[in-house]
Amino acid sequence: MPLHLLPPRAPGFRARAYDLLLGFALGAAVVYLLDRALAARDRGERDDPVEDGALLGRVHLALAQTIADPRAVDVRVHDGTVVLRGPATGEQIAEMVACAHRVRGVRRVENRLSPTG
Numbered sequence: 001m002p003l004h005l006l007p008p009r010a011p012g013f014r015a016r017a018y019d020l021l022l023g024f025a026l027g028a029a030v031v032y033l034l035d036r037a038l039a040a041r042d043r044g045e046r047d048d049p050v051e052d053g054a055l056l057g058r059v060h061l062a063l064a065q066t067i068a069d070p071r072a073v074d075v076r077v078h079d080g081t082v083v084l085r086g087p088a089t090g091e092q093i094a095e096m097v098a099c100a101h102r103v104r105g106v107r108r109v110e111n112r113l114s115p116t117g
Contacts, residue, residue, distance in 0.1 A: 050105030052077040058103045066099045067092055073113070075100075080107035087116045 050058075056077045063070040067088075073096065074085040082100045093113045100109045 050080065052079070055080065055082070055103070055105050058105065059100055062099050062103050063096060066095050080105065081110060082106050082108070083110045083112060085112045086114065088113045090115055 056075060059075050059077065059082055060070060063073060063075070067073070072086050073088065076083040076085075082103075084096055084100060088096065093111065093115060096113065097109055097111050100106055
């Protein structure tokens with residue numbers, strides 16, 4: 001004997017509209033719960049302390065993939081705070097700050113880059 005969760009309905013516009021609304025509600029609930037779970041996971045990764053040496057290596061690697069000459073930038077790390085110093089164009093400054101923010105383990109970025117040109 002099959003188990004029915006919903007009572008049988010006569011086919012028609014109301015039944016289809018009900019099914020459509022139920023589908024949207026269930027889909028929205030699933031997306032909401034997954035979004036919260038992923039956000040909580042991301043916050044957990046950001047809150048995990050990372051040793052400054054490892055974080056410095058991550059930031060250098062990320063900058064090397066973002067700008068042409070990452071050696072022109074002085075990068076310092078202390079307790080999860082990244083300090084960027086050196087000359088750069090306005091576009092490079094924005095890219096480097098955003099790049100450093102995206103590195104897992106970085107809590108804060110201090111932009112002490114000097115705009116050139």
